[in-house]
Amino acid sequence: MTKKGFKRIEEEIQQTTWRNQLSRTGINLIFTGNWLKALHADFFKEFGLTHQQHNILRILRGQRMKPVNVEMLKERMMDRMSNVSRILERLKRKELIQCTPSDADKRTLDIVITEQGLDLLHVIDEEVHKINDLLGHMNQKELEQLNELLDKVRNKG
Secondary structure, eight states, X not given: OOTTSOOOHHHHHTOOOOSOHHHHHHHHHHHHHHHHHHHHHHHHHTTTOOHHHHHHHXXXXXXXXXXXXXXXXXXXXXXXXXXXXXXXXXXHHTTSEEEEEOSSOTTSEEEEEOHHHXXXXXXXXXXXXXXXXXXXXXXXXXXXXXXXXXXXXXXXO
16 A cells, blocks of 8 residues: 555556556556446446446436437447447336337437436436545545546547
8 A cells, every 4th residue: 555545556456567657557547447337337236227228318318308319329328339229128128218210210219218217317316426426535636637637548639
């Protein structure tokens, strides 16, 4: 443990040497991302959802009952590698969404969130502080700096 009381990546994965700081940073980002993803998975499991299902429900709620299609959902999802059709089928079985053939294009589906889906999101919203508290030990300046650095990682130009 460091003098600040938290484990460094070296302790977490029991690796003491790195090719360089760039390599250490890349591994640290991947490890931390996987750690956060696992904590989110545990949180959403309490509600019978995956984080991808929750993401789709939030996108649909944001549409305010305006139907969307599968392509729009794929574009807006945080995890773009998800199998959207499979996720939609599971949400449909849980009666959290409704899918109907589009009037404009019969080859596509119009997807909307149901009242049951909205109710579930409301319950999750009341508990979401548990997830937000994962970063609660950081002050406002640190959070802003972290966001800026993460944006910079994704926008290398």
